[in-house]
Amino acid sequence: LASVSLITALAVHCVVLLTMTVFSGYFSHSTDFEVHRNWLAITHSLPVSKWYHENTSEWTLDYPPLFAWFEYSLSHVAQHFDKEMLVVQNLIYTSPATILFQRLSVIVTDIVFIYAVKECCRSVREEKGSKDLLGHPFFILAALLLWNFGLLIVDHIHFQYNGFLFGILLLSVARHLQGRHLEGALLFTVLLNLKHIYLYIAPAYGIFLLRSYCFTKDNTDGSVRWSSFSPVRLVALGSIVISVGALSFGPFIAMGQLPQVLSRLFPFKRGLCHAYWAPNVWALYNMVDKALSVLGVRLKLLDVAKLPKASMTGGLVQEFQHSILPSVSPSITLICTLLSIMPAVLSIWCRPRGARGFLRCLVVCALGSFMFGWHVHEKAILMAILPFSILAVESREDAGIFLMLTTTGHYSLFPLLFTAAELPIKVLLMLLFTLYSFTSLKKLFRGSLLNPLETTYLLGLVAVEILCEVVYPLSPWQHTLPFVPLLVTSVYCSLGVSYSFIRLYVSLLRQHGTDKHKQL
């Protein structure tokens, strides 16, 4: 019975995906579309030694080597669709065959994601007695993951290979939940060598594996028993990490290109925030700075001429210059990120609560880096939302936080699709997912999951949407201050994301507290 309904969910997903993908051929083509086409061309037509030196297009290869090999293998299929897309000089090349190939490649590689979801659903704790198929936690989890609004629009309308990458991440998480830690570690290492943004959650992996895998026993109070350290396990882990790393970076180290590769992977020349501010702490910081400067000018405490000019068009330019508050450097963001994830990581070191404690720590790491990271993209919120879905179907409190986080996080993705024709699609899909997640989780936990304040905040999103996409474009300010809707969106969403982050932290530390209490 269980497998049947899971198959349904999967099949529905396939149909939805197919629909979305095929139709999305008609949507506007994003920059990411050209980015990946360019990478196909680079890996196909140039020798390995030139991959990280090529710069004909401004979208240079800035993913780790395994992803380059992934593109290389895709390019061998691509040449049967249209050879022209594999020419480096053909910038912004969008023949129908190219679009079809690119879209299909996302669908096909999504198989990894579907398999990972199946494995995650297997490891969910089942409640007994529930007869309704739609009410089973594993079914809800499958739907939450497969129909995830963010993943759907980022992958299939905007264009990226996140389904494939998150598939590997979720599979690795599922392996840890099933106690197959070496496999989990291998998968995560591969993932890191496909896209290095997952470095942000590496601390959770590192500490968890060290603490719960390399130490085989705990003391009775749950603290680490140093004598149970198993060197064999550490060597096994280390050899996995080193061999995958060597496979991926080895050739470039041999060619002496490591500094060049690393400079491509970590471009700190970009600004603190992306063109559209991701809804994190820095969006709030920028906003406060801007408010202070406007206030200062009004109160004649500041001289307009002395203010940096770019700050007045903020939101459109990459470099945002702070006028009152001190500027933020990459190292400061790094320190803030590390500080923000430190308590969570320490908590799983002192009191590991199995794979679920690790999963919670992973979500905190993802969200912490999203809140404080340097040049964060709004899409990075998915790194927290997707793994968090697993926790959301198992505990009432997490479900509440999940609803807050997904709804604000997903809404903050709206600016990715900005044409008028895409407006109904994104609104409908968002409503579809949000309605499903609210009603199914509410039914699962039998009762309301949000307090009135949270509900009001979420309803405020509707007001923000109407204001930004319907009312504002009709107003005269649209021409003089075109960046206001984006600014309002990111500031409003950053409140919700920050709130979810704090609540998540509270839940983690409270668990830590109760665990200690129990042992005493």
Add this chain to the structure above:
Amino acid sequence: MENWSLVSICVLFGLTARWAVSLNSYSGAGKPPMFGDYEAQRHWQEVTYNLPVHEWYFNTTDNNLNYWGLDYPPLTAYHSLLCAHVAKLINPDWVELHASRGHESYGHKLFMRATVLVADLLIYIPAVVLYSFYLSEGSNKKKVCTVLCILLYPGLILIDYGHFQYNSISLGLALWGVVVLGLGWDVLGSLAFVLSLNYKQMELYHSLPFFCYLLGKCFKQGLAGRGLFLLVKIAVTVLVTFALCWLPFLSDPGQILQVVHRLFPVGRGLFEDKVANTWCSLNVLIKIKTILSTDTQLYFSLTTTLLAILPSSIKLLMKPTLWQFKLALVNSSLAFFLFSFQVHEKSILLPALPVCLLLNDLPLPAIWFLQASTFSMLPLFLKDGLLVPYVVTSLAFLFFSIYLLSAFEHCSEDKLRLGPYRRLLICMPRMDLGRVTKWKFYFSITAMAGLSFMSVALAPPDQLPDLFPLLVSVFSYLHFLGLLLYFNIVQIAEPLQSVRKNQKKSN
């Protein structure tokens, strides 16, 4: 989960599919000088907005009827006028007299698509939800599944949101008629149906069952007493509604005649293009168009149509129940489609609507018919550049309907009501008719897929340029003919006394 949320999810899903299709091309996109149905609708907005009512249906210096002259009843014209007012607010260029001819732009396409979506959302979708919840049997989950399947019917989505028409209004109003009649409000039901008839004259395909159902009900209540009163009430409603719709044209008989003349263009011949009905299919063997004169064709088609709808109408008259009514709607509109004069391939949507209502009762035949009807419009979709949406919506519909309505589990001989075949064909060898049907279904779906693929991928031989459209229409015709027989047998075979109650008990 509660019903309302499941229904909302289904409706949202249906809307998403609709909007996704509407991002595609429309009929006549970038094809001057005549363009297509999209330009026709825009042109009507231009005409109704700029010209006085009495010039709408006449050929004047400002209104060239040869260029997409208005040939639908007054409600369509009023609807165009309403849209034109909105268009004028957004961009006056869209409805400028003469100057806007052939206007095509990104903004205008969005506007036109949005008008379809709004109409659909206001009229068709609520009717579907009401129908499934109040008039179909089964658990709540089953009702939700019915909503989803009806909303995902590809034919209507592709014609309204791809090709471009407002069928969801006329079909939606007719469906409101069915729903309201089913709930027992006969006067309101006839009102809704008259409105739909005044939106598109093709709704005449449905008119006889409505007439027979109401008349049969009057008979049942006794023509001497309450039945007569009901009959008068309905007659007055129909006449008043008609009069209100035609009010601006009533002042002058010439106006009425001209409108009627525009609505029924007899001169256009027995059939156009390739349509999956009897005449076009027969034309492969016998060139009817050249053998018979236009008048003979007209009378000939009229006679055959009447003969084909007679049995189901009489049966409905004798037994005016909702179940009989739904079957009669299918039988009548399908007979009209197969035998009447001047049929368009898009008219298959008229039988498709009542077949949608049977999805819950006879899942497999209904799905089969609906898929065949979508397939029969393939040449049109290919002309409009709608291949990809056609494939995707068809696959989605087949998957959802077969899975959610568990079509294959409900195809025993008994469930499919195949009993009469045994009695009709006594000499038939003993075999499980349900299984035979299932295999025929598999075969037919495979053949449709194959023909679709061939139409797209293969070049027709030089001597037969129309080979694939013809194959498509003959193949679909065979389906329609077979299903017409089947639905007629299901309707006629039902005993006059209320056996259905017993059936319910045994279920």
